Amino acid sequence: xxxxxxxxxxxxxxxxxxxxxxxxxxxxxxxxxxxxxxxxxxxxxxxxxxxxxxxxxxxxxxxxxxxxxxxxxxxxxxxxxxxxxxxxxxxxxxxxxxxxxxxxxxxxxxxxxx
Numbered sequence: 001x002x003x004x005x006x007x008x009x010x011x012x013x014x015x016x017x018x019x020x021x022x023x024x025x026x027x028x029x030x031x032x033x034x035x036x037x038x039x040x041x042x043x044x045x046x047x048x049x050x051x052x053x054x055x056x057x058x059x060x061x062x063x064x065x066x067x068x069x070x071x072x073x074x075x076x077x078x079x080x081x082x083x084x085x086x087x088x089x090x091x092x093x094x095x096x097x098x099x100x101x102x103x104x105x106x107x108x109x110x111x112x113x114x
Contacts, residue, residue, distance in 0.1 A: 012036050012097075019060070027063040032056070040092070047088035057085055074102075 013035040020028035033040075034056055045053040062077040076098060080086045 012040065016061075025065055027061075029061050029063075031059045031061055033059070043092050044088055047091040049084045052082065052084060052088075057089065059085075059089075 012033070015032045015035065016030040018027065018029045020026060044057060058081060060079045062079065064075045064077075066073045066075075078086075078089070078094065078098075080089065
């Protein structure tokens, strides 16, 4: 993923494993954030409960695609096993980051159509 994020970093490496691939319908994958920079981990930990600090942020992304009125609607659901990690992720800018990613994807697709 590319930023800039709330910690001033531009790149957020993610590794993972595809758990499900349904062509033209759905992708489910893990996302390993361990290679994110030190500042990102510190920012995340500043919003986590003490028992969770320093532990990996294990998340699963579920991406579904549906055709509606001749257009594709993409829905991304980010799942975390612990509610407090979800809350910490939101506080560190996950929603804003995903919004930026969707805006960039929309711009890229617009140039591809032109």
